[in-house]
Amino acid sequence: MPESENNVEMLLSNKVSWLSDSGPEDDIAISSRIRLARNLEGIPFTISADPERLANTMSAIQVAIRKAGCFNLPLDFNLIKLKELDRKVLLERRLISREFVAERYGAGIVVNRDEDIGIMINEEDHIRIQALKPGFQLREVWEAINAFDDNLGKELPYAFDNDLGYLTSCPTNVGTGMRASVMLHLPGLVLSGQIYAVTQGVSKLGLAVRGFFGEGTENLGNLYQISNQSTLGESEEQIVDRLSTVIRQIIGHEKNARQALLEKKQEFLLNHVGRAYGILRHAYIISSEETLNSLSALRMGVDMGMFSSVDIHTVNELFVIIQPAHLQKYAKKELVSEERDVFRAALVREKLRTIDKNA
Amino acid sequence: MLCKICNKNPATIHIQEIVNGEKKSLHICAECAAKKSQSDPVLQGFNLAEMLYNLSGQIDMTQDEEHKEELSSAEPQNLLVCEDCGWDTAKFRKTGRLGCAKCYQVFREILTSALKNMHRGAMHVGKRPGGENNREAGKLMLEIMNLQKELDELVQREEYEKAAVVRDKINALKNNG
Ligand SMILES: [Zn+2]
Numbered sequence A: 001m002p003e004s005e006n007n008v009e010m011l012l013s014n015k016v017s018w019l020s021d022s023g024p025e026d027d028i029a030i031s032s033r034i035r036l037a038r039n040l041e042g043i044p045f046t047i048s049a050d051p052e053r054l055a056n057t058m059s060a061i062q063v064a065i066r067k068a069g070c071f072n073l074p075l076d077f078n079l080i081k082l083k084e085l086d087r088k089v090l091l092e093r094r095l096i097s098r099e100f101v102a103e104r105y106g107a108g109i110v111v112n113r114d115e116d117i118g119i120m121i122n123e124e125d126h127i128r129i130q131a132l133k134p135g136f137q138l139r140e141v142w143e144a145i146n147a148f149d150d151n152l153g154k155e156l157p158y159a160f161d162n163d164l165g166y167l168t169s170c171p172t173n174v175g176t177g178m179r180a181s182v183m184l185h186l187p188g189l190v191l192s193g194q195i196y197a198v199t200q201g202v203s204k205l206g207l208a209v210r211g212f213f214g215e216g217t218e219n220l221g222n223l224y225q226i227s228n229q230s231t232l233g234e235s236e237e238q239i240v241d242r243l244s245t246v247i248r249q250i251i252g253h254e255k256n257a258r259q260a261l262l263e264k265k266q267e268f269l270l271n272h273v274g275r276a277y278g279i280l281r282h283a284y285i286i287s288s289e290e291t292l293n294s295l296s297a298l299r300m301g302v303d304m305g306m307f308s309s310v311d312i313h314t315v316n317e318l319f320v321i322i323q324p325a326h327l328q329k330y331a332k333k334e335l336v337s338e339e340r341d342v343f344r345a346a347l348v349r350e351k352l353r354t355i356d357k358n359a
Numbered sequence B: 001m002l003c004k005i006c007n008k009n010p011a012t013i014h015i016q017e018i019v020n021g022e023k024k025s026l027h028i029c030a031e032c033a034a035k036k037s038q039s040d041p042v043l044q045g046f047n048l049a050e051m052l053y054n055l056s057g058q059i060d061m062t063q064d065e066e067h068k069e070e071l072s073s074a075e076p077q078n079l080l081v082c083e084d085c086g087w088d089t090a091k092f093r094k095t096g097r098l099g100c101a102k103c104y105q106v107f108r109e110i111l112t113s114a115l116k117n118m119h120r121g122a123m124h125v126g127k128r129p130g131g132e133n134n135r136e137a138g139k140l141m142l143e144i145m146n147l148q149k150e151l152d153e154l155v156q157r158e159e160y161e162k163a164a165v166v167r168d169k170i171n172a173l174k175n176n177g
C-alpha cells in the first residue's frame, strides 16, 4: 500500500487528541485552533504557479520540515495520490480544507501522528500551519505554533514585508497570517433562543461566527466556531487576547442559559436530553442530521451530570466518526446514503454500549 | 456583471441566501463587501476571506459567456501587470487573490483602501521572521529547488546519466546541508 494511503489507515486507528483529551472549559469549549499562513520568498503564490513549480515547492518544503525536526511523528500525505474518499477522511478530521478535497497538483500535508499540529502545503498559501488543543487554551496553542513557526522559519525564507508583515495570497490574511478560533458547543443558547443575539453581538466586535457543520445558516450539532477576521494592525497576542475575552463571555452566557433551563424548564430539558439518548442507543436507521443534533443534546446532558456513565470524549469523537467518509472507511466499502444511515446507527449503538460497560 | 452597490467595479463576490424558500443572490465587489461587512447584518458573520475564496471556485461555473466578456474588457486602460508573476488587475479583481509577493507593490493603490476596510490597522505589529541563519537556509532551499527542476528536465529528455549526477547532488544537499 502506498505511503499516503497507509497513513490514512494509521489516522483512522488514532484517537483524535483534540477531541479525546481533556482541556480547560471543555464542557463548552471543544477545541482551540490557530493557523498561520506563510509563503516562500521569490516564488509565485500557489494560484499563479505552474504544476512543475508546485511540485518543486512541495518537495522543498517537505525537506525543510524534516530538517527543522518540528514533528515527533510526521505523517506525509501527497494528496493527488489519495483516493477521493481518503481526502474526505482528512477533511472530516479537519486536517485539510474543503478546497483540498478537489484534485490539485502539488498539494500535500504533513501532520503529527497526534493530529495536534500539521502543515498544508500549496493550499491558498505555500504553507498553512495549524495547531489544535482540546478545550479553551488559545494562549497555549499560540505558544506551540509560534515555536513551531520559528523552527520552520529557520529552514525556509518567508515572504515578509516590513510594513505589511507576512505576505499572503489573499489580502484578508496579510500581516500575522493568523486565524485563531475556538469551537464552542452552545445548545443552551440555542434552546433558550438567545443564539442569534449572541452571534450578532460577536459579529459587531469584528469576529466571525460560523457553524461547524452545515453551510450558511443551517447549523447542526450546535457547534460554533468563533474566529478573528482582522490580521493586520494587531499582534498575535492581541488577537488571542481579544478573542479570548469574547470567548470567555460566551462561555458565561452558555452556562447561565443552561442553569436557567435547569431551574425553570427542568422537564423540558430532561425530556430533550433523555429522548436524544434513547434515539442514539436504540435507533437502527439514523441520518447524520439527527445524529449530530442528538449528540449535541446528549453532550449537554453529560456536561450537566445527567449521565455519569457516558464519557464526554466518546461523544466528541462520535461527532467526527459518524461523517460519511469515516463510515465508509470503517465499513471498508462504499455505502449509499440509506446504507450509511443503517451503518451509522450501528456504530453509535456500539460506541455508547461500550461506554456503559466501562462505567 | 457590475457591483450592485457601487455600479463601478466588476462584481467579484457572489452571495447566495435562501430567504423563505426563495434563492436570493447578491453580487458585489471586494471593496463594497469589506465596507458592507462592517455594518450590514446580512454580511456580518460571513468570513470575507471565505467569500473571496468561494468566488474563485464558483466564478467559472456561474459565469456565462456574456460575463466573461465583460470581465476581460473591464477597464483595460487601468490594467496593471506584475512583472514577476504576470498577475494583472483583472485577475486580482476576479479572484480577490494576488499572484506573488511583488504584487503587493504593483497593486498597492487598490490594496490600500481595501486593507483599511478589512483590518484593524494598516501596519504589521506582530512577529517577524528570525535572523541570519534564515537567509542561509533559504539559499540552500532555493538551490535544491533549482536542481530538482534541472532533474525533472533531464529525466524528461531521457538523459539519465546526467540526471543521476543531479540526483546525487540533491541528496547530498538534503542530508548534509
Ligand atoms: Zn462595489
Ligand SMILES: [Zn+2]
Pocket: B082, B083, B084, B085, B086, B087, B098, B099, B100, B101, B102, B103
Ligand atoms: Zn506578482
